[in-house]
Amino acid sequence: MPRKHIAAILAIAVMCAAASAGQDLPKAKVYIQGAVFDVEVAGTPETRNRGLMNRDQLCSNCGMLFVFSEPRYVSFWMKDTTLPLSIAFIGSNGVIVDIQDMQPLTTESHRSRSPALYALEVNLGAFAEHGIEPGHSVRIIREDGSAWPQ
Helix, strand or coil, X not given: CCHHHHHHHHHHHHHHHHHHHHHCCCEEEEEECCEEEEEEEECCXXXXXXXXXXXXXXXXXXXXXXXXXXXXXXXXXCCCCCCCEEEEEECCCCEEEEEEEECCCCCCCEECCCCEEEEEEEECCHHHHCCCCCCCECEEEXXXXXXXXX
């Protein structure tokens, strides 16, 4: 195979990896108890299913915000996720209803204790590090400047 074809194939592979790493997802800032998290927003079934799978790193103040169409009990697992994560389940009123720690590459189900409209995944221990607990309010500012919850 000619070198230029190999280079083109490698370039395409790098672009695909970058896209799958979430660079194509909308962004937002999540404010909780003085902490600010820069997050990617997973708002479709496809992006929620992919989540943070197949990532090998996550910056210290980064995460992923899962947005659901209506409040409901939601479950997460870590089958293809190599990063240890903490997850906060957030009700439609913007209050954290539950926080759980999740270990990588496990099929253990982490289910919200009450209906959630959002779920926020961050590096394991980040919520504890900032003193964030159930009952704390969350403010989400999207790229366009609009806020959740309204």
